[in-house]
Amino acid sequence: MQAGKLIVVTGPSGVGKGTLLRSLIQRHPELYFSISATTRQPRPGEIEGQHYYFVSRDKFEQMVAADELLEWAEYAGNYYGTPCLQVQQQIQQGRLVILEIEVVGARKINQTFPTALRIFILPPTLAELERRIRVRGQDSEEAIARRLTRAQAEIDAADEFDVQIVNDDLETALIRLESIIFARPN
Ligand SMILES: Nc1ncnc2c1ncn2[C@@H]1O[C@H](COP(=O)(O)OP(=O)(O)OP(=O)(O)O)[C@@H](O)[C@H]1O
Ligand SMILES: Nc1nc2c(ncn2[C@@H]2O[C@H](COP(=O)(O)O)[C@@H](O)[C@H]2O)c(=O)[nH]1
Numbered sequence: 001m002q003a004g005k006l007i008v009v010t011g012p013s014g015v016g017k018g019t020l021l022r023s024l025i026q027r028h029p030e031l032y033f034s035i036s037a038t039t040r041q042p043r044p045g046e047i048e049g050q051h052y053y054f055v056s057r058d059k060f061e062q063m064v065a066a067d068e069l070l071e072w073a074e075y076a077g078n079y080y081g082t083p084c085l086q087v088q089q090q091i092q093q094g095r096l097v098i099l100e101i102e103v104v105g106a107r108k109i110n111q112t113f114p115t116a117l118r119i120f121i122l123p124p125t126l127a128e129l130e131r132r133i134r135v136r137g138q139d140s141e142e143a144i145a146r147r148l149t150r151a152q153a154e155i156d157a158a159d160e161f162d163v164q165i166v167n168d169d170l171e172t173a174l175i176r177l178e179s180i181i182f183a184r185p186n
Helices: 017-027 057-065 084-092 103-112 126-136 141-156 170-181
Strands: 005-010 069-075 078-083 096-100 117-122 163-166
Touching: 005 017, 005 084, 005 103, 017 096, 017 170, 057 069, 057 078, 069 084, 069 103, 078 084, 078 103, 084 096, 096 103, 103 117, 117 170, 126 141, 163 170
Parallel strands: 005 096, 005 117, 117 163
Antiparallel strands: 069 078
């Protein structure tokens, strides 16, 4: 069986990573989308084991100590991390595995998984990024401020990644994402 591949999708909060990836997975159900662990409180409608594994800080720290996470980072006051086991199993089974993670964690993947394809999603403007976070309507003012403070430094890191996609028109960005993920190797 051919070995699978790891694809990391990163970019600032609210840029539309989740929106793009949900559409991508609808079109390509063979993709495996990794489910992260987080200490963040669930938002209305978020389901345990589907959107995230919601864990306490103690439990998260135990997972770190037991080396159960492929990468992890603290983001806007909460921990987020990728459980290793499922990702490794799915790659061994030949699947394309997608991680949707923030920039610090995406950098760590470069060290542990140097063959991963790392894609950075950019907003058309910072004002549009703020508008999207606000329209989503799921973060407190404090959480929005933390996310926007971090966004500029994240955007400045875009060139560290293999590919950059501007998510202006959603369908155009989705087609570009598809073409990069399913590009034939030379
Ligand atoms: N191309 C686009 N044009 C306009 N609105 C968009 C576009 N892409 C996403 N959005 C909207 O922007 C908001 C944020 O999108 P989304 O939650 O997917 O971002 P995200 O990058 O996954 O954020 P986070 O990292 O915080 O999970 C949503 O309301 C979504 O509908
Ligand atoms: N380093 C990691 N970052 C992750 C992971 N799972 C999600 N994220 C990123 O965190 C922020 C905030 O997410 P939100 O759901 O609270 O809006 C966002 O950029 C996610 O992509 C992970 O496992 N590791």
